[in-house]
Amino acid sequence: MLQKRKKLQPSAGYLLVKTAFLLGLCLVLLGTWSSSSAKNGQQEKAVIPTDNGSIRETQKNDLLKKIQHKQLALHMQTKEEIQQKEDAIRKKHNELNKKTVYLTFDDGPSPYTQKLNDVLNANDVNATFFMLEPNMKEYKKSLLALKENGNALGLHGVTHSQKKFYKTSDSPLLEMKQAQNTLKSITGVNTTFVRTPFGSKPSLTETQRDNLEEAGFSIWDWCIDSYDWKFRDSRYVNEVIMQLETKEAEHLNLPNIILLHDRPETVNSLQSLINRLKEKGYSFDTLDEKKVDVFSFR
Incomplete structure (x- = not known):
């Protein structure tokens, strides 16, 4: 019978060498891995900013600039749109003014104001009244009725005297302030609309005009004189129509402010x-600086 060979066991020296070899190999591999990790770490550090605060500030400034540019563009757009709307409104008002008349009555109130007011009210027409201070006190009821029916209230002074009203540099202003206070005390209306007696030209001096305007008063004259003070009858109606037709034919860019008087x-x-004006396609309105530019003789 064949005898079984004994299995040879590795010697202690062999095992020691093998262990040393494996240990060395591990150390080599570990060193390679550490070196690679270090390089990767350095590369990552190279792309990470060292001054994060500076970068954030730069980004913030860039964002603010973008916002400011957008706000500026929006502001310019809004400003342009507002200007376009204002121009359109002004153009519309100019077109309307060509077929709008402004009836203005001087020297009241009077014993005839109530009837005058009734005619206006019956025709759904409003007018502007330039009134004298003593007459306001005497005809308070008629004055209040004018206000209640939506008419515009203005001032015509106190004395209606060429000599007294234009006497000094301050006399027109003093008369208008007195009339203003009286009107406010009766109606609560604090008007700044004035018409000087007989018109601002040629009697009102530049100093007197400046004093009135610096005090906040706006001086209104007229473009159409009805001459009702001269005719004292119905002939003034044809006079008004004739002057309006002349303005239209000559394309005069003036508001249709008609001078009339509070008289029988x-x-x-x-x-x-009113019938003649409506037949010709005119509408009626009160003087208002938002609708029509202040017109004064120069």
Whole structure:
């Protein structure tokens, strides 16, 4: 029978050498891995900013610039849109003014104001009244009725005297302030609309005009004189129509401010005037600086 060979066991020296070899190999591999990790770490550090605060500040400034540019663009757009709307409104008002008349009555209130007011009210028409301070006190009821019916209230001074009203550099201003205070005490209306007696030209001096305007008053004259003070009858109606037709033919870019007076002859033919104006396509309005530029003789 064959005898079984004994399995040879590795010697202690062999095992020691093998162990040393494996240990060395591990150390080599570990060193390679550490070196690679260090390099990767250095590469990562190279792309990470060292001054994060500076970068954030730069980004913030860039963002602010973008916002400011957008706000500026929006502001310019809004400003342009507002200007376009204002121009459109002004153009519309100019077109309307060509077929709008502004009836203005001087020297009241009077015993005829109530009838005048009734005619206006019956025709759904409003007018502007330049009134004298003593008459306001005497005809308070008529004055309040004018306000209640939506008419515009203005001032015509106190004395209606060429000599007294234009006497000194301050006399026009003093008369208008007195009339203003009286009107406010009766109606609560604090108006700044004034018409000087007989018109601002040629009697009102530049100093007197400056004093009135610096005090906040706006001086209104007229473009159409009805001459009702001269005719004292219905002839003033044809005079108004004739002057309006002349303005239209000559394309005069002036508001249709019509001078009338609070007197019986004018009141008696007022319905006829309103009818004629409506037939020609005119509408009616009160003086208002938002609708029509202040017109004054120069």
